[in-house]
Amino acid sequence: MEADEVHLKVNAIHRMKTVLMSLSDDEIKGPLFSYVNKIIDSECDEVLFAIAEEFGKTDIFNMCDGSQLLEALEKLAGCDETVVREQAALSLRNICVQMNESDVQDIFIPLVLKLASSDWFPGRVSACSLFSKAYEKAGSHKEELRKKFLELCNEDTPIVRRAGSSKLGEFATHVEKTHVIQEILPLFRKLAQDEQDQIRLLCIESLVPMAQYLSREENQVNTLGALLVAGEDKNWKVRLTFAKNFAQLAEAFGKEITDGHLIQTFSAFLNDSEAEVKDAAIASLSKCLKIISSEKITGFLLPAIQPMYADASPQFKAGLAKALC
Incomplete structure (x- = not known):
């Protein structure tokens, strides 16, 4: 990692599993993650992307302290560079699937809500892709997640609204149908008339999984009008x-x-x-x-x-x- 050449640093990151196997639990929790956090604060985007990629792997997750790994990915999900934060979000989604319900509610959902409330837009953009996975194991937090996701989709910032629109259909398929009809479909109809062309386009893509989730009668009442306008x-x-x-x-x-x-x-x-x-x-x-x-x-x-x-x-x-x- 001290080399000047970026490709050597990236190769070193991709040997993370080998490094972890040679360290004790205390060494992983202490010196290793301190070093990783230092790298995240100072390294180039290629290295950050490699870290985000490695931290989404099942074997790496099982060898690390989950809270520390999630904290590192949270930082990466708030990066300015699009490819880094998208990979960090993808890794967070992969990790959420592996976590038990209790850990999702105690650790993962607070992370999602924290990203969704970030002052700077990259964190809020990344959060949009995490709600569907978190919702599956959210328990009593479901209403809070729905409320926050709808808030992001209604944002004044176009890039955040676009991110929400792109995940609207996926999120809807994880939500109870009553809430889809009462909360998500009115939002869909609003976004389908958005002044931003890209948002209207994303609404069509989001309608595909949503329409497949709804019955034909529900589609006729709730989505057909917006589709014909499109x-x-x-x-x-x-x-x-x-x-x-x-x-x-x-x-x-x-x-x-x-x-x-x-x-x-x-x-x-x-x-x-x-x-x-x-x-x-x-x-x-x-x-x-x-x-x-x-x-x-x-x-x-x-x-x-x-x-x-x-x-x-x-x-x-x-x-x-x-x-x-």
Whole structure:
């Protein structure tokens, strides 16, 4: 670790298990973690990423004091560098799965709430990805976690709101359905109209697991309206995301809702002004033909496709050929 070359330092970090095996418990708790914390405060991003990666491994976790390891990852999750904090958050998620319910409630959840209340945005961004894992073992802390997650999703800071939006669907699948309908879906509908294009896009991606978790009737009442609005979004990347995920959404909503409502939006995608949206729609077609009735295929889709086939892109023609084979 005293070498000048970064790659030698990174290689040394990746030999962490060998070092741990040669030390006593007291040496790990004392000198080793004191040294690790010193490194975290002074080293370059490549070394910090390596530490975040190693500390998420099961064998490393089992050989260390859990509280000290989590404290080090908490520091890394608050880093300015995106790749470091994302890896730290991923390692924290991996560790949470291995922890028992009591330790999650006593150690992990306070860490999540502390990150979520950070003065500087990186900690709050990292916290957004930790709520779903913590919630599974939260016990009496569930309401507190839901409240804090919703607070992050409502933040004025766009980057935090984006982080919350990206994890909204995942979090919803871990929450009791009553709370999803009463608390999370109103937030989803609000974010689906956000002024930030990226947030509206992320809402479509989050809707996929959420729609699969809800019943078809619950989707029709709570999410269909926002989805149809997204199909007419002024930003083509939002429409592109919808087109890419159309098959999964159609399957979650079911044949009746797809035939009655979604097929019109899909037909519009086939005639979209952006070539990428059209190509994504035709690529989704082969995945969702079994969900669409033959009447809608002949009455809506084929009439939309035929006039544009001659001037269509090679990707569009290839996608159509695959769908019809």
